[in-house]
Amino acid sequence: MMYRWIVTGLVALAGSASIALAEQPEIPLMNDNGPRLADLMERAQTRHAKLWFAGKAGNWHLAAYEIKQIQSRLEDAATLYPGLPVTDLTTMAGPLRALAEAVKAKDGKRFEVTFDDVTRACNACHDASSRGFITIKRPTAPPFSNQVFEYKK
DSSP, X not given: OHHHHHHHHHHXXXXXXXXXXXXSXXXXXXXXXXXXXXXXXXXXXXXXXXXXXXXXXTOHXXXXXXXXXXXXXXXXXXXXXXXXXXXXXXXXXXXXXHHHHHHHTTOHHHHHHHHHHHHHHHHHHHHHTTOTTOOOOOOSSOSOTTOOOSOOO
């Protein structure tokens, strides 16, 4: 009797999960001409974390480099997966430009504010793409223990 109740519950749960997934707009997860969207976004997320630690350490050269890497991943995603709002001025391009200006000015306070703006833009893009279950935040630990984020003179 208990077994039937568990099986019935699991079947109902599986059915509701497939309904929830079916309600999301069609955004392809793969493209025959390049990397999976998830792989591009994972690379952008890694760069996002590295950018934070570079900026906090005042390594403005590395921070500028990481911004360019993020922009490149987003451009790749927009090219391979049309319809994503990743290059839209209000979604990602504007906040990334403001962050690049803060980095160029070597302004730590402005860096923090604009970094958070970029992070919010990432999450807004996820929401707009029915992927709001993917939430990005400020990192709390460096993504790699084998990289020095302070500027080497």
